[in-house]
Amino acid sequence: MSLKDNLISSFMVMENRGKVDLDSGFHQMRSEAINAFEKQGFPTKKDEEWKYTSLNSVLKHDYSIFPKSEAAVEFKEVKKYFVHEIETYKIVFIDGVYSSFLSETTHDGYDICLMSAALKKPKYKMVLDNYFNTIADKENSITNLNTAFTMEGAYINIGKNKVLPKPIQIVNFYTGSEKDILLQPRNLVVVGENSHVQIIERHQSLSDNVVLTNAVTEIFANKRAIVDHYKIQNDNDNASMIDSTYVQQKANSIVSVNTYSFGGKLTRNNVEFFHEGEHIESHINGISILDKKQHVDNHTLIHHKFPNCESFELYKGIFDASSTGVFNGKVIVDQEAQKTNAFQQNNNILIGDKATINAKPQLEIFADDVKCSHGCTIGQLDESAMFYMQSRGIPEKEAKALLLYAFGNEVVEKIKIPELKTRITKLIANKLGVKLGFEI
Amino acid sequence: MSKYTEDDLREELETQEYEYGFYTDLDAETFPKGLNEDIIRAISAKKNEPEWMTDWRLDAFRIWEQMEEPEWANVNYPKPDFQAISYYSAPKKADPNKSLDDVDPELLEMYKKLGISIDEQKKLQGVAVDIVVDSVSVATTFKETLAEKGIIFMPISEAIQEYPELVKKYMGTVVPKTDNFYAALNSAVFTDGSFCYIPKGVKCPMELSTYFRINEGGTGQFERTLVVADESSYVSYLEGCTAPARDENQLHAAVVELIALDDAEIKYSTVQNWFPGDKDGKGGVFNFVTKRGICHTNSKISWTQVETGSAVTWKYPSCVLKGDNSVGEFYSIAVTNNYQQADTGTKMIHLGKNTKSTIISKGISAGKSQNSYRGLVQINGRAENARNFSQCDSLLMGNKCGAHTFPYIESKNKSAQIEHEATTSKIGEDQLFYCNQRGIDTEKAIALIVNGFSKEVLNKLPMEFAVEAQKLLEISLEGSVG
Numbered sequence: 012m013s014l015k016d017n018l019i020s021s022f023m024v025m026e027n028r029g030k031v032d033l034d035s036g037f038h039q040m041r042s043e044a045i046n047a048f049e050k051q052g053f054p055t056k057k058d059e060e061w062k063y064t065s066l067n068s069v070l071k072h073d074y075s076i077f078p079k080s081e082a083a084v085e086f087k088e089v090k091k092y093f094v095h096e097i098e099t100y101k102i103v104f105i106d107g108v109y110s111s112f113l114s115e116t117t118h119d120g121y122d123i124c125l126m127s128a129a130l131k132k133p134k135y136k137m138v139l140d141n142y143f144n145t146i147a148d149k150e151n152s153i154t155n156l157n158t159a160f161t162m163e164g165a166y167i168n169i170g171k172n173k174v175l176p177k178p179i180q181i182v183n184f185y186t187g188s189e190k191d192i193l194l195q196p197r198n199l200v201v202v203g204e205n206s207h208v209q210i211i212e213r214h215q216s217l218s219d220n221v222v223l224t225n226a227v228t229e230i231f232a233n234k235r236a237i238v239d240h241y242k243i244q245n246d247n248d249n250a251s252m253i254d255s256t257y258v259q260q261k262a263n264s265i266v267s268v269n270t271y272s273f274g275g276k277l278t279r280n281n282v283e284f285f286h287e288g289e290h291i292e293s294h295i296n297g298i299s300i301l302d303k304k305q306h307v308d309n310h311t312l313i314h315h316k317f318p319n320c321e322s323f324e325l326y327k328g329i330f331d332a333s334s335t336g337v338f339n340g341k342v343i344v345d346q347e348a349q350k351t352n353a354f355q356q357n358n359n360i361l362i363g364d365k366a367t368i369n370a371k372p373q374l375e376i377f378a379d380d381v382k383c384s385h386g387c388t389i390g391q392l393d394e395s396a397m398f399y400m401q402s403r404g405i406p407e408k409e410a411k412a413l414l415l416y417a418f419g420n421e422v423v424e425k426i427k428i429p430e431l432k433t434r435i436t437k438l439i440a441n442k443l444g445v446k447l448g449f450e451i
Numbered sequence: 452m453s454k455y456t457e458d459d460l461r462e463e464l465e466t467q468e469y470e471y472g473f474y475t476d477l478d479a480e481t482f483p484k485g486l487n488e489d490i491i492r493a494i495s496a497k498k499n500e501p502e503w504m505t506d507w508r509l510d511a512f513r514i515w516e517q518m519e520e521p522e523w524a525n526v527n528y529p530k531p532d533f534q535a536i537s538y539y540s541a542p543k544k545a546d547p548n549k550s551l552d553d554v555d556p557e558l559l560e561m562y563k564k565l566g567i568s569i570d571e572q573k574k575l576q577g578v579a580v581d582i583v584v585d586s587v588s589v590a591t592t593f594k595e596t597l598a599e600k601g602i603i604f605m606p607i608s609e610a611i612q613e614y615p616e617l618v619k620k621y622m623g624t625v626v627p628k629t630d631n632f633y634a635a636l637n638s639a640v641f642t643d644g645s646f647c648y649i650p651k652g653v654k655c656p657m658e659l660s661t662y663f664r665i666n667e668g669g670t671g672q673f674e675r676t677l678v679v680a681d682e683s684s685y686v687s688y689l690e691g692c693t694a695p696a697r698d699e700n701q702l703h704a705a706v707v708e709l710i711a712l713d714d715a716e717i718k719y720s721t722v723q724n725w726f727p728g729d730k731d732g733k734g735g736v737f738n739f740v741t742k743r744g745i746c747h748t749n750s751k752i753s754w755t756q757v758e759t760g761s762a763v764t765w766k767y768p769s770c771v772l773k774g775d776n777s778v779g780e781f782y783s784i785a786v787t788n789n790y791q792q793a794d795t796g797t798k799m800i801h802l803g804k805n806t807k808s809t810i811i812s813k814g815i816s817a818g819k820s821q822n823s824y825r826g827l828v829q830i831n832g833r834a835e836n837a838r839n840f841s842q843c844d845s846l847l848m849g850n851k852c853g854a855h856t857f858p859y860i861e862s863k864n865k866s867a868q869i870e871h872e873a874t875t876s877k878i879g880e881d882q883l884f885y886c887n888q889r890g891i892d893t894e895k896a897i898a899l900i901v902n903g904f905s906k907e908v909l910n911k912l913p914m915e916f917a918v919e920a921q922k923l924l925e926i927s928l929e930g931s932v933g
Contacts, residue, residue, distance in 0.1 A: 059523070063861075346850060361865040365832070370860040372871070379847035379877045389830075389862045389869035 014070050019049055021076045022159055037130065040144055044158035051152035063337040063369040064308040069251040069277050072221050074193035076160070078106040082186040084217070086113060092215045093180060096430040099211070100179040102165045106186055107194045109163060113182075121173055126164040126197055138168055142201055142231055146257040146285060154255050154281075157195045157227040164197040164226075167210070171203040171233075178209035178428060183226075185250070187218025198228040202236040209428060213243040216250040224252045232264040234288070239427055240268045245438055246275040248303065255281040262288025262317075269425065270297040271435055272307045273442045283312040286320050286348075293322040298422040300415075300442045301334035302363070308337035315348040324355040327419050330366035338370045340385065346377040355385035360392065360418060412445040482539035488512060491639055494539050498608045498642070501615060511628040511638030518632045524794040525823040525855055528763045531702045531737060536671040538640045596657070602686075603648040604659055607675055610646035617648055621679050625708040625743045625771070633704040633765075634741040637673045641706070644674035649684035649715070660689040663705075671702035678708070680715035680750075687718040700762060701726075701736045709744030709752055713774065716751040717744065720912050721768075724760035732790025732819070735762025742766065748774030748803070755911045758785040758793060767825065769798035772806035772834075779808040782908040787820030787852070796826035796843075796857075801834040801867070810841040811907050816852035823855040830867040837864060841871040846904055848877065 022045045026038075053070055054061040084105055093101070100123045103113035109125050116124045122135075129135040147154050165181045183196055202208050216222050232238045244252060252275055258266050268282050284293045299307045313322045328336045342353045359368045372385040392414050400410035416439060423439070426432040440446060482490060491512050495505040520530060597604050603614060611618050628638040645661045663674060680686050690707075703725060711717045719742075728735025738761035744752040754768040770779030781797040799808035808828065816822040824843045845854035856873045878900050886896035902909075 349850065359862075361862060361867070364865060365863075366865060367861070367863045369862075370871075371858065372873070373855075373857050374873060374875060375853070375855045376845070376847070376875045377853040379850045379852065381847075381875060381877075383875040385856070385871075385873050387858070387860055387869070387871040389860065389867060391865060391868070 014072075014074065015049075015052055017074070018076065018156065019045065025077075025160070037139070041159045041161070044144075044155040047149060048152050048155040048159060051150075051155065054152060060310065060339070063335075064277070064279055064306065066277075069223050072191040072223070074191045074221075074223060075189050076193050078108060078189065078192060078194070082106055082188045084110070084113070084184055084186060089113070089184060089215070089217070092182060092184075092213060094178075094211055094428070094431050094434055096433075097428070098177045100175075100177060102179065102181050104163060104183045104196065106184070106188060106192065107163055107196065110184075121170055121175075122166060122168040123179055124166050126166045126199065127162060129166040129199075130161075135166070135168075138201060139199070142229065143199055144229070146229055146231075146259045146283075147227060148255070148257065148281075148283065151255065151281070153225055153253050154227050157197055157225050157255075160195045161197040162195075164199070167198070167200045167202075167208070169202045169206045169208055172205045173203065174207040175209065178211055181210065181212045183214045183224070185214075185216040185218070185220075185222045187216065187220035187222075189220070191221040191223075193223045193225065195225045195227075198226070200228065200230040200238070200240075202230070202232050202238050204234045204236060206233075207237045209239045209241075211241045211243065211428075211431060214246060214250070214252060216246050219247065219249050222250045224250070224254070226252070226254045228254075228256045230256065230258045230266065232258065232260045232266045234261045235263045236261070236266075237264070238266045240266075241426065241428075241431060242268070242270045242280075243435075243438070244271060244275055244278055245273040248274075248276055248305075250275050251277040253279045253281075256283070258282070258284045258293070260284065260286055260288065260291045260293065263290045264288070265292040265294075267294035267296065267425070269295075269422075270309065271438070272297070272299040272301070272309075273438055275305060275307075277306045279308040279310070281310045281312075283314070284322070285314050286316045289317045289319045291317070291320040293320070294425070295322075295324045295326075296422050296425050297326040298419045298439075299326075299328040299330075299336055300419070300439060301329070301336065301366075302331040302442075304333050306335045306337075308339075310337075310339045310341075312341045312343070313353065315342070315344045315351045315353065318347065318349045318351070320348065321352040322354070325422060325425075326357045327422050328357075328359040328368065329415055329419065330359065330361050330363060330368055332363040333365035334363060335366070336368045338368075338387075339373065340371075341373045342375070342383060342385070344374075344376045344378050344381055344383060349378050349380045351378060351381040351383065353381070353383040357385070357387045358418070359389045360415065361389060362391070409445050412440070412443040415443055416440070482537050484537045485534045486512075486536070486538060486640065490538055494640060494642060497539065498611070500608075500611055503615075503619065504611055507623070507628075508639050511635050512640075514628050515632065515635035515639055518635055520632050524765050525821065525825070525857070526763050526765060526792040526794050528737060528792070529700065531671075531700065533636070536702055538671060538673070539642050597655075600653050600656065601650040602653060602655055603646065605646055607644040607646040607677060608642070610677075614646075614648070617679065618646065618677065621710055622675075622677055622708070625710060625745045626706050626741050630741060633739040634706050637675060637704050637706045637741070641673045641675040644676045644705070645678075646676075647678045647686065647688065649680045649686045651681045652683045653681075654684065655686040658687045658689055660691070662691050671704065673703075674705050676705070676707040677710075678717060678719070679710045680712060680717050682712045683714040684712075685716045688720070690719070690721045691724070700734060703736050703738050703740070703761075705740045705742075707740070707742040707768075709742075711744060711746050711750035711752050711777075713748045714750060715747070716753075718753045719744070719755070719768070721754075721756040721758075723756065723758045723764070726762075727760045727791050728762040728789065730789045730818070732762070735791070736760065737762060738764045738766060740766040742768035743771065743798075744769070744779075745771045746774055746777035746779060746806075749776045750774060751778040751780070753780040753782070753911070754797065755782045755908065756784070756795075757908070757912070758783065758795060761793070762791060764791075764793040764795055766795045767797055769800070770808065771800045771802065772808065773802045775803040776805045777803055778806070780911075781808075781810045781812070782911040783812045784815070784905050784908045785813070785822055785824075786815045787817070787822045789818040789820060791818075791820040793821070794823040794825055796824045798827040799829070799839060801828075801830045801837040801839070804833070804835045805837070806834055807838045808840075810839070810843070812841075812843040813905055813908055814843070814845040814854055815848070815901070815904070816845065816854050817848040819851045821853045821855070823857060824873070825857040827859040828861070828869060828871070829859075830862040830864050830869065832863040834864050835866050837867040839867075839869045839871075841869075843873045844904065845873075845875040846878065846901070847875065
């Protein structure tokens with residue numbers, strides 16, 4: 012039975028076993044989503060948006076769709092996967108099931124809790140009705156799949172005028188208690204006017220068993236809100252991930268989505284920004300450092316619908332061995348969106364003999380009074396710089412790492428949480444196989 | 452002097468009439484509308500073609516029947532009804548074998564209007580012209596001068612008769628019949644075009660030029676150009692096109708194949724000025740062209756195009772850099788106005804070592820037009836030290852037009868260096884202010900800026916053609932240039 016058939020029959024099982032409330036409008040949304048998925052199927056390479064990424068290698072497994080066990084994990088075993096140097100709110104899932112032991116949630120002034128709880132309690136209904144699945148791409152079959160199976164995830168609702176004292180960490184662990192597992196976390200983040208929120212998201216597999224994560228996050232930033240979202244993707248070689256993040260911004264809000272991809276077998280990131288007001292700032296940053304046969308596909312969309320907004324996009328990639336990088340950066344500027352400034356930059360370094368990069372920066376501009384540009388480069392390390400350092404006694408490996416680190420530093424510099432910046436720097440050093448002799 | 456603003460320019464652009472929109476009343480022989488194997492056999496018979504050619508066409512037709520019209524381009528247009536087009540139309544009185552004096556005086560009059568009267572061309576130094584009206588080649592000049600050097604420059608229909616081996620060897624090698632929908636259609640029904648062969652070591656002493664014109668209504672033009680530059684040779688080839696103003700949409704589906712053998716260089720320049728439709732978007736030519744060149748070792752192909760006409764343009768002059776050290780270049784200015792739509796760009800396929808490519812694309816959109824750049828730079832795993840530089844800039848005039856870029860960059864080799872940059876903007880207030888402040892009035896300032904914007908490409912045109920290209924740009928953007 013193909014994965015698609017398996018998923019569709021699992022959905023029926025979910026309905027029949029009473030796992031979900033069949034009468035609610037929410038269930039209607041699920042049904043529509045599964046019907047859309049059934050019609051669309053998994054994307055193939057014939058689909059323009061998936062031209063360079065084939066899902067065949069990850070779809071061939073016989074995934075279990077509803078995790079059965081509730082495996083326990085000791086904090087000391089997984090401490091290293093948290094940014095533990097600072098106080099944070101934590102929402103932790105183990106094999107898709109909430110772990111209250113590792114988590115630190117709150118309802119004090121604002122809600123940082125679970126999707127499953129929000130789905131059950133009537134007081135959250137209005138928020139869910141207003142926001143849930145309103146900006147997720149209905150044309151995207153994989154997002155529809157996630158919508159159909161929405162069970163668990165982070166639910167973050169911050170009211171007006173709140174500056175969160177500490178960042179929120181959303182961490183998903185997979186213990187490998189089941190052989191092949193498909194997980195579909197669904198996050199909803201609603202940030203009220205003038206509020207500030209920082210989110211760090213991580214998905215980590217603790218065994219070598221195959222895992223496929225299909226995560227969807229919707230972020231709503233109301234007027235003057237500031238939201239920073241950091242995604243750490245440093246999973247092992249059997250873990251694959253399709254992450255879709257949809258962001259809606261109201262006037263004067265500032266949202267940044269930052270993706271750090273260092274691991275995983277196949278990673279696909281969809282980041283889509285929709286503007287609903289003037290004077291919005293959007294930032295999308297990403298760095299990918301890959302080796303072996305890893306594959307990362309960054310798909311971004313910024314849709315400028317209103318005047319006087321700005322977007323900044325910066326993606327860097329370092330590709331070693333037989334790794335593959337894909338970058339597709341779409342910027343659409345509607346006719347009404349005069350005075351838009353949209354900048355996009357994508358720089359890549361190929362180190363591996365069999366490494367591949369496919370880039371498609373794309374501008375679609377319907378307004379005349381705009382400043383839009385994109386730049387894309389693919390190149391190698393500067394030989395004279397390498398020679399300079401080696402002639403001064405820096406070994407080749409370190410010299411190379413130093414140059415690569417400098418190359419990626421522009422992205423790392425944008426991190427606003429110092430401890431996270433240090434963490435990312437260490438991950439980069441680790442990935443490059445060196446100890447950088449300086450502290451950040 | 453009254454203040455000339457960008458709005459005035461826009462106004463002028465929108466109301467600018469198509470200067471080449473005249474129709475010459477030529478007595479023409481036109482085939483009945485429709486397309487089937489009989490029509491193809493009839494075209495082939497009309498041309499007195501050998502059997503292999505007829506079979507080749509029929510094969511292409513069968514392939515075409517299986518294909519679907521491409522949908523991926525960023526253009527919207529009513530799909531042409533391929534059964535409502537006449538696939539052969541020839542001015543009756545024109546006979547390419549007679550001297551110029553025998554040419555229909557009305558034809559000569561038409562060339563005069565085109566600004567390329569043969570008399571004038573004769574006076575101009577060193578341009579040999581092959582003129583294709585509707586579907587057949589009507590005049591080729593300087594044939595003898597070229598023959599002395601061993602250069603073959605003639606209508607492809609004659610080449611099929613006189614040099615069947617050469618045509619057979621090269622035709623369809625760069626753009627195969629199966630390549631795409633319009634290339635297959637062209638392969639089946641092409642009625643004429645130019646053939647050019649430069650022998651080993653010969654530097655063609657003059658620019659070779661072809662003029663295409665669709666004259667008859669209800670016809671399509673399907674010409675095929677094949678340029679072969681043998682080892683160490685050089686040729687510069689020019690191509691221009693116009694059509695009368697008509698309410699209907701006419702189809703132009705051409706195929707151009709360039710073959711640059713070892714150490715050869717081909718410079719191919721196009722000034723495309725098919726009728727773009729009137730200012731309400733009615734009529735105009737659908738220009739669906741497949742152009743591709745193959746570069747062998749140490750050779751170079753350079754495409755330069757000035758695209759000002761056509762209601763819908765769908766055109767990607769490409770280079771397959773097969774040989775080591777080969778070079779591909781693409782310089783383009785695409786101007787769209789009113790309801791014109793252009794989806795144009797290039798493909799640079801790097802296969803050989805040390806291959807280099809340069810892409811400079813300038814798009815200027817005005818009125819309600821849509822201008823897209825679509826390009827592919829592909830570095831094969833074997834293409835060590837490949838180098839590409841791409842730049843595509845768009846200038847928007849007015850807030851109802853659009854400029855889009857769809858660059859695809861694929862690299863499979865770690866030694867490749869690729870740079871791509873694109874910008875979109877309007878004529879900057881600051882730029883205008885800077886000029887005004889220094890005593891340059893707004894009209895001149897706009898001219899200066901547009902000129903400067905296009906210069907990189909205009910400079911690449913051969914001298915003889917640059918005058919003409921300037922003129923065409925003036926037509927499309929009159930009031931801003933000069």
